[in-house]
């Protein structure tokens with residue numbers, strides 16, 4: 001039977017990237033998505049914005065909602081200081097299986113914990129299961145209908161502290177209007193928009209950075 005796109009993406013990584021070299025994994029995925037098959041990784045243009053926000057925050061505790069093939073997981077984890085931890089949640093088991101291998105190929109498995117399951121099931125368990133009190137940085141890139149409910153759930157579970165930075169992908173395409181309205185109007189957030197393009201295309205998209213004010 002025909003392979004899946006994530007399987008073909010992993011093959012491209014294993015063929016063209018150097019084991020233990022995160023930058024070569026990033027470049028191999030971007031090349032595959034530009035020249036072979038489009039895939040919904042954040043990509044190089046929005047990825048550079050992600051890099052700059054992560055470097056500015058320099059987080060110890062990171063939550064990523066939506067792993068897909070692990071491209072943004074690798075982008076974030078490669079910038080983390082020693083001892084910092086990234087927990088990434090992925091609902092789709094096939095995606096998770098590919099992402100695990102991409103993360104290992106990049107040599108970042110010691111910094112990353114990939115958890116399979118629904119964000120709404122795992123967010124309430126961060127404290128008792130992972131010993132996490134609060135997150136310093138959260139990257140939202142899973143499903144547009146879950147951005148707002150999961151943000152409210154993180155608030156209710158006490159996982160956000162004064163200064164926690166939320167960064168959301170796809171706020172224009174596919175778009176998350178309810179989430180944008182919330183973080184831009186709530187007195188509990190200071191929000192700003194980074195205009196960019198949908199990965200590997202000329203369509204407009206962007207990232208919304210929102211600092212929780214407590």
Ligand SMILES: Cc1ncccc1-c1cc(O)c2nc[nH]c(=O)c2c1
Pocket residue numbers: 040041042066141142143144169170173174198199
């Ligand atoms: C798949 C797709 N088609 C056309 C336009 C945009 C998308 C798209 C792009 C992304 O970066 C996504 N990130 C997380 N989750 C998504 O569902 C998702 C969907």
Ligand SMILES: [Mg+2]
Pocket residue numbers: 040041042141169170
């Ligand atoms: Mg995305």
